Amino acid sequence: MIKVLIVDDDFMVAKVHAGFVRQTPGFAVVGVAHTGAQALVEAQRLQPDLVLLDIHLPDISGLDLLQQLREEVPELDVLVISAAREVDTVRRALRGGIVHYLMKPFSNEDLRERLEHYQQAYRPLASSKSTAEQADVNRVFGVSRTERPLPKGCSVETLRLVEQLLRDTGTDLSASEAADRLGTSRVSARRYLEYLSDDGRVKVQLRYGGVGRPERRYVWRS
Structure with missing residues (x-):
């Protein structure tokens, strides 16, 4: 579960944002701060x-x-999330190493897309593995091959269901097992x-056994 600290001076806005985060699977709001001083205390205490x-x-x-x-x-x-639209502000934020910049006002879906991108692109780099694949880096910088069109007859909605199935399963599946579920x-x-x-x-894993070609099994890259 990804722990989130919300920092916003407006109490109602912070409450709305917290509600948006809670609706995104895999994320939990662990705290809210309304000033910089409070944010520093909460960040140290909660380690989001x-x-x-x-x-x-x-x-x-x-x-x-x-x-x-x-x-x-340091690992934060x-x-x-701001109404600030000045180019210099955006540049300074980017140079500060942020993962995204979302301008107010925005919808639940807008925030959900950014959170899911963070979950799928940045979090794998914080895992215990010592090396990264080019695909891992591509996702962070937004040049993943996910932008290529889906095969004919496929839909984005079903693709998301397949992705969620693999993430939730936590182990490898064959095409037949995925189809059944x-x-x-x-x-x-x-x-x-x-x-x-x-x-x-x-990631594709081959399972050998019996006669014929090895079985292709699929596992989500965590």
Whole structure:
């Protein structure tokens, strides 16, 4: 579970953002702060994975607070959520190493997309593995092959179901097993699985045994 600290001077806005985060699977709101000073205390106490940070705070600029938060929690990631639209502000935030910059106002779906991108792109780099694949780096910088079109007859909705199935299962699945759980044909399930494999999000493992070709099994790259 990804622990999130929300930093926003507006109590109601912070409450709304917290509700949005709670609706995104895999994320939990562990705290809310309304000033920079409070944010530093809560970050040190709660050790969150991700901070949703506003730029306009009553006691400090969010851009300055960003560096202080990193000093308190070096492994912390920051997603800026702000009404600030000045180019210099955006540039400073990007140079500060944020994972995304989302401008207010925005919808639940807007935030969900950023959180899911963070979950799928940045979090794998914080795992225990010592080396990264090019696909891991591509996802962080937004040049993943996920932008290529889906195979004919495939839908984004079903693709998301396949992704969720593999993430929730936590182990490898064959195309037949995936089809049974999704209620689709084996051929259809395999098309989605192979698409995700080509994209780098799924790893293919071969299981040998019996007569004939080895069985292709698919596991989510965590």
